[in-house]
Amino acid sequence: MKKELRFNSRxxxxxxxxxxxxxxxxxxxxxxxxxxxxxxxxxRGYEYSRSxxxxxxxxxxxxxxIESGRYGLAFASGLAAMDAVMKLLSPGDEVxxxxxxxxxxYRLFRKVFEPLGIRFRFMGMQDAADIGAAIGPDTRLLWVExxxxxxxxxxxxxxxxxxxxxxxxxxxVDNTFATPYLQRPLELGADIVMHSATKYLGGHSDVxxxxxxxxxxxxxxxxxxxxxxxxxxxxxxxxYLVLRGIxxxxxxxQRHCENGEAVARYLAGHPGVEKVYWPxxxxxxxxxxxxxxxxxFGGMISFIPKGAQFRDAVRIVEHLKVFTLAESLGGVExxxxxxxxxxxxxxxxxxxxxxxxTDALIRLSVGIEDAADLIEDLQNxxxxx
Ligand code: P1T
Numbered sequence: 001m002k003k004e005l006r007f008n009s010r011x012x013x014x015x016x017x018x019x020x021x022x023x024x025x026x027x028x029x030x031x032x033x034x035x036x037x038x039x040x041x042x043x044r045g046y047e048y049s050r051s052x053x054x055x056x057x058x059x060x061x062x063x064x065x066i067e068s069g070r071y072g073l074a075f076a077s078g079l080a081a082m083d084a085v086m087k088l089l090s091p092g093d094e095v096x097x098x099x100x101x102x103x104x105x106y107r108l109f110r111k112v113f114e115p116l117g118i119r120f121r122f123m124g125m126q127d128a129a130d131i132g133a134a135i136g137p138d139t140r141l142l143w144v145e146x147x148x149x150x151x152x153x154x155x156x157x158x159x160x161x162x163x164x165x166x167x168x169x170x171x172x173v174d175n176t177f178a179t180p181y182l183q184r185p186l187e188l189g190a191d192i193v194m195h196s197a198t199k200y201l202g203g204h205s206d207v208x209x210x211x212x213x214x215x216x217x218x219x220x221x222x223x224x225x226x227x228x229x230x231x232x233x234x235x236x237x238x239x240y241l242v243l244r245g246i247x248x249x250x251x252x253x254q255r256h257c258e259n260g261e262a263v264a265r266y267l268a269g270h271p272g273v274e275k276v277y278w279p280x281x282x283x284x285x286x287x288x289x290x291x292x293x294x295x296x297f298g299g300m301i302s303f304i305p306k307g308a309q310f311r312d313a314v315r316i317v318e319h320l321k322v323f324t325l326a327e328s329l330g331g332v333e334x335x336x337x338x339x340x341x342x343x344x345x346x347x348x349x350x351x352x353x354x355x356x357x358t359d360a361l362i363r364l365s366v367g368i369e370d371a372a373d374l375i376e377d378l379q380n381x382x383x384x385x
Contacts, residue, residue, distance in 0.1 A: 007066070007181065008250040015061025015072075019054075027058035029240045051228050055236040059211075059243045063201075066180045066246065067193050069213035071220035073227050074239055078176065078196025079104055080232035081210030083112075085172055085192060087226045088219075089140055091117025096134055097143035098125050100151045100355040102196075103344035105143075105174070111346075124355070126286055128159035135167055144190075145174040146183075147290070150302045150339045150363040151356045152277040154286035157293055161189025170219075176200070176330070181253040182294045186215055197234075199330030203245035203252055207238045252332065255368040256299030262371040263364065263378065264301050272382045277302040277356075299366035300329060302339075305382065310359035312385060313338055317362060319381035322373050329365035334374055337363045 005013060019028055030053055035046045046052050056074050063072030075081040082105060089095070097109065099122040109120045123134055125144060142164055146155040157173060164171040172192035173185035179200045185193045195201055197209040211234075214220050227233060234242070264278035279290035280297030290297060305312055317325050323336040327343055337343055340359045344352050366374060 010065045011062075011181075011249045012247050014065025016058060027055050027240065027243065029236045030054045031236050049236070050231050050233055053233075053236055053239070055243075056234050056239040059234065059239040059246075062243055062246050063195070063197075063211045063213050066249070067175070067186055067213040068180070068184050069186045069193065070215045070217070071213065071224075073212045073220075073223055074197070074234035074242070075210035075212070075227065076232045076234055076238075077208045078174075078194070078198060078210035079108055081194050081196075081212050082108055082174075083232065084212065084223055084226045084230065085141070085194065086113050086118065087230065088170070088222060089113075089118050092119075092138060093140040094119040094121065094136060094138040095141045095143055096121050096123060096131070096139055098145050098148055098153075098155065099123050099351075100148040100153055100357070101143075101145045101174070102149045102176075103339075103346040103352075105145070106344075106351075107346040109143075122351075124153070125155045125160065126153050128156050128163065131160060131163050132167075135163070135169065139167075139169055141170045141172060143172050143174070145177070147177045147279055147298065147300065148355075149177060150277075150300075150337075150344065150361065152279055152284070152300060152302060154279050154284075154290040154294075156289045157183070157185050157188040157190055164191075165189065177300050178294055178298060179249060179253055179330075181250050182257075182296050182298055186213065188293060191216065191219065197242045197245075198328060200253065200256070201246055201249065201330075202242045203249065203331060204241075205328060205331035205333065205335075207241040207245075209234045209238050209242050211242075252368055253296070253298075256366060257296040259368060259371045259374060260297060260299035260301060260366045263366050263374055266375045266378065267301065267303050270379075270382060272306050273303055274306040274308070275304045301364045301366060302361055303364070304358070304360045305362070305385075308360035310340070313360050313362050314341075315385035316381045319384045320377055321380070322369060322377035323364065329363075331365070332368050334367035334369060335365040337365075339363050 060072035195211040
């Protein structure tokens, strides 16, 4: 593994070697379920594609490299990656999770794992001091999203990691919004990094995939066992697409950050906008920690139009023409969403409103188009509604 390379080179070369058969520079798509054996158990490193596939392996090495970890695992989706982490736990174990998180993550916890006996508690983790007191005798794992989806709260990974280490608890960080270009949780002391690779890593809205990266060998072995035993692996074609996306992660992220800032500043100065959630503003409550642990503020923004109710927010997103109204984020094209009725609809109203996800909230994934077109589009939509 070319660990010594800098980040912007690791996106391209990290863990990659020319293909052994013909020297192909990009890993071939090994679209095969199985591999020939010369004698039972004698093969060339791969026997069955659920257990291992060279294209997926190339992606797993790349994931490990860009997240500064030792072991990468690629899954069929971000939620499949999270599902594997939850299977490290046993009935009676408790997870403390951020109270503001992707609706599908909440649903997986509450509707799939809670009935199996794993307990979940949700809390704001912006003040790391609150966490120590919240940890109970059965707490085994902290699940942290930072920045959070969709409220853009930022959590101090280093401080939380210290608490977890001292209490013998695993810390998993969902790094989907920041990507390793902006923040590398393992370097800050986290045990597990998780990705919806569907988003910035893939980068082109053409694949659903997930990833985990860890450095501890025993943890990697347990997760690999679960990956193989449960089977929600990333297919060869999807692995290739994510790998191809990762090669331009650094250039895309640079533009996402620039455009994100331009759009956030535009919205903040618009008389029809009440509040803009973007960690780059010095007035953002977690701006200091964001500046410390992230190397930029990303392209995700949420905002509330002045005096808006459900219908007003919906009208604005309906009027957008360059932004596409769609679930998901992190692609080259700008997307807009209405969390309350889309990505976070699976969280009961009372719970989501407690963390700020009201009917008036609009979420933007700012893409890498010309920022002037994005701003004009928002201007037209805000004026038309
Ligand atoms: O969609 P999937 O690849 O399974 O990833 C789930 C997931 C996990 N974590 C975060 C922070 C996410 O944002 C997501 C997926 N989110 C969306 C589809 C969305 O529009 O927010």
